[in-house]
Amino acid sequence: MSASRTARERVRAELTEEITGLARRQLATEGAAGLSLRAVAREMGMASSAIYRYFASRDDLLTALIIDGYNAVGEAVERADAALPRDDHRGRWLAVCRAVRDWAVTHPHEYALLYGSPVPGYQAPEDTIGPALRDTAVYVRIVADAHAAGTLRPHEPGPVPANLEADLARARTTIGADLPDEVIVRALTVWAALFGTVSFEVFGQFDNVIGERAAYFDHTMGVLASFAGFPAEG
Amino acid sequence: MSASRTARERVRAELTEEITGLARRQLATEGAAGLSLRAVAREMGMASSAIYRYFASRDDLLTALIIDGYNAVGEAVERADAALPRDDHRGRWLAVCRAVRDWAVTHPHEYALLYGSPVPGYQAPEDTIGPALRDTAVYVRIVADAHAAGTLRPHEPGPVPANLEADLARARTTIGADLPDEVIVRALTVWAALFGTVSFEVFGQFDNVIGERAAYFDHTMGVLASFAGFPAEG
DNA sequence: AATCGTCAAGAGCAGTGCTCTCGTTTGATG
């Protein structure tokens, strides 16, 4: 019975995948605003109304693409992290940064969908917050490993404002590592700097400013890694 | 004749301004994708086709809004910078950062239009690059002032990759200040970090992560200012 | 006063997301 039931559900899964595939192709070429349900249906030889059997709305289709995107960047980050010895914390961090940039440069529209302006009128459902944290888990693991190994260069313990303590305490519990305030703050700062740099490149702010994009990125990430506390010359 | 001619051009200028005003209001509430020429025309009591006498296309209207936005953030930054004594470099820098964030938080959709995902199919014309550099000039001036005054804490002169020299040389000529490589690189890094932090807040990446947004921002900018070389305790 | 350029309005085209209905197919149940 599961076989026969699977027969229907299998073609459904296949069609669903074909829709997201075509949608992703269209997203890559036209951008999020150019994603048209009718165009996808046309390419599939279906009536436009039939698409709604698989995705209740255009936003639902966008959500699927967003989840796929988060998983793609998360997987790229995980792979880059796993390729290096566990105690090479600085190397892992730099590799992870490069993985984010590489993915963003090769998938600019998908990157924009994830980290650019939120699509107006679109409210990210809860299904996305899981995959959205996949890459984050890698970052915190690297910092936590370095801190546990004692290789993280200490920062001047500049006092953190008292009203940030609640946020930092919650962060400590969610990441499950007892990192000092300054380490968390610096990690957050470098995290934002990483995506700020990538966004500037992908969104065109570096046009006519920086030509050697890869070299600049690597160099900046090195400077930021030292700032985060990863000692140079790993 | 110039009076009568002006009569015509004056009402034209007034109508143009009314269009951009309504468009900006619509942009603020609905976002860039929700900006509808027909809706603007409806609110003005005009036929939709009449709008095209004033803006050749929707993209043209968007361009006008983008230029206005760059000028708005540029003006906010200039005002924040001018409010402090010229030799308080760190204070000026922090004030400028706060001005950017304040403007972004109060005008999230306009910020998204400027610094978020580029509108698909929209190619920014050359008219925008002038206003787009208005805030940048302020950042550069602050760093240059601090460097000239000798108050910029020196960084370890970590060697900059050779293939970045061309970019740095061009940057030196465009800003018209002979700053060392490391200073330029750190300034660029902090620049990207500033907008990365603001984008993370405006675009929702800090949701469920940071509650005390203003306190976190100020603290991070302080850390980054020290990183850039502005000595603490100004 | 006649003219000629500027302007607003209307109709219309091609496209969009989405809904509803109407047959058909499919798969589990009596």
Add this chain to the structure above:
DNA sequence: CATCAAACGAGAGCACTGCTCTTGACGATT
């Protein structure tokens, strides 16, 4: 095996979009 409900695809249609083209009126210039 026959039946019946759920799932499905197609089509028409609604309200909306950006944009074009034509028509007619108004106003400044010769």
